[in-house]
Amino acid sequence: MRIRGPVMLTLLSVCAGIGALAAPATAAPANAYDQTMLETLAAQLRVSPLQAAQKLDHEKNLISSLENIRTRGLHTDGAYFDDAGALVVNAADAGSAQALRSAGLTPRVGARGENALNALAATVGTVIGGDVGQVQSWGPELAADQVVVTVQPGADDALVRRLSALPGVAVRTGVANGNTTQADVIPGQIMDLDPGTNCSLGFPGTTSDGDNVLLTAGHCVEGNPDILNRNGVHIGRGVATEFPSVDMGLMDIDDEDTGRGYVDTRKGTTVRITGSSKAPVGTTLCKAGNTTGWTCGKITAYNQTVRYSGESVATTGLAKSTVCTEGGDSGGAYIAGNTAQGMTSGGPNDGHDCGWNQGSNATGSYSYYQPVVDAASNYGVTLTRS
Known part of the structure; x- marks a missing residue:
């Protein structure tokens, strides 16, 4: 937001499961990353700068594997890192799942997936319609495989019921001031x-x-x-x-x-x-x-x-x-x-x-x-x- 004096926003600590991550075989030394980034991450994750570097390298290697397999023509439908540090990828069928597994990725079969969630989010927008003033936000949450709608405190029960009736939609109440x-x-x-x-x-x-x-x-x-x-x-x-x-x-x-x-x-x-x-x-x-x-x-x-x-x-x-x-x-x-x-x-x-x-x-x-x-x-x- 524009401000006339200093105003700010907040952060969560990330990836509680970092301690469980083994360093990749090709792990970069800590000095391969910008030191300030490592120091901030290390402090927030309560780990050493070397462990923070290993986390970044772990993510980079898995993202590279996903990009490579997509380049070879395998269709995927959204991907996310889970709390243990695995890169979970929505797969269309058992054959795709095996290809992903061979690339060091973690397949998920049977989920709605990214494309369906985006379509569902569009439907949510239509259902909200003129009641947008009672809503703070809505959109897909890929890991949960659902669309989450955050409504204003005191939102009409009728609107909440209409949204909750949509399969794959979860309704939550947001902060008082939006x-x-x-x-x-x-x-x-x-x-x-x-x-x-x-x-x-x-x-x-x-x-x-x-x-x-x-x-x-x-x-x-x-x-x-x-x-x-x-x-x-x-x-x-x-x-x-x-x-x-x-x-x-x-x-x-x-x-x-x-x-x-x-x-x-x-x-x-x-x-x-x-x-x-x-x-x-x-x-x-x-x-x-x-x-x-x-x-x-x-x-x-x-x-x-x-x-x-x-x-x-x-x-x-x-x-x-x-x-x-x-x-x-x-x-x-x-x-x-x-x-x-x-x-x-x-x-x-x-x-x-x-x-x-x-x-x-x-x-x-x-x-x-x-x-x-x-x-x-x-x-x-x-x-x-x-």
Whole structure:
């Protein structure tokens, strides 16, 4: 969200089962990853930096195996990391399951799967219809193989009954105040908006005609504001926003300024950007933001629809994570290893406090982000890499 002073968002500790993970045979040494990321993960997971590096390497190896088997033409229908660190993949039949098992992956047969859950989420939106003001969010939860709808406290019983009657739909009650939206041009640093509010810088890149731009949260650049860096120097101007239908926006970087292919961790170090993706649910990731600094967690869901407080239109296509954020972090950069994931959109408006460069381990914390690959595709942007 835009703010006039520092405001933040919250984080969950991740992957309690890390201690059970054996180091992969090809495990990278701890110094193969950015030290700041390892230190933050290690502190939140209560393990050593070496064990944190082994966790990241374990995830990277399994994701690579999944990408390879998809390249060879095997159809899959969604994948997620379970609490034990296995990459579970929805398979169509026993033959596909065997191929996945041979690749070191864990098949699941008989689930609804990602495509069916996305279709069910669309049906949920139709059932909600004009009652969207009573709903905070809805979308698939792949591991649970269901669509979860979060309603406002005091939502009409008739609406709850209609939603609960849909097979595969679970209804929960949300927080009292709902959700709120939360410049060299360096991802993670402050994005001062003129007049008087601020967000955080997202990912720079270039358009097909060579223009230097920055992908950010759409609500940060409503009205095409002038944008200043932390030193008060003009670095660009908002030029496009799709908010509130989705939360993606574009800033045009001034000709004399340069977008950099790394994320400022706000701890005196940077993390290189080597690519972008939608990593599987359960993947470890961290974000840099001006309010809460460097906080880490895991991806919990995709294709989430959220109604932010004060908005009559719901925002679609968001990802959900346990990364801690607060107001002013909006637009800030999420990254998994060295792979860009998205820009902060918002989270619960419950007055929680993440702290600075640490986050909260309170159960139930969550945040939403705009996947960067969707924003880049929409605007025809190629991300700047290290």
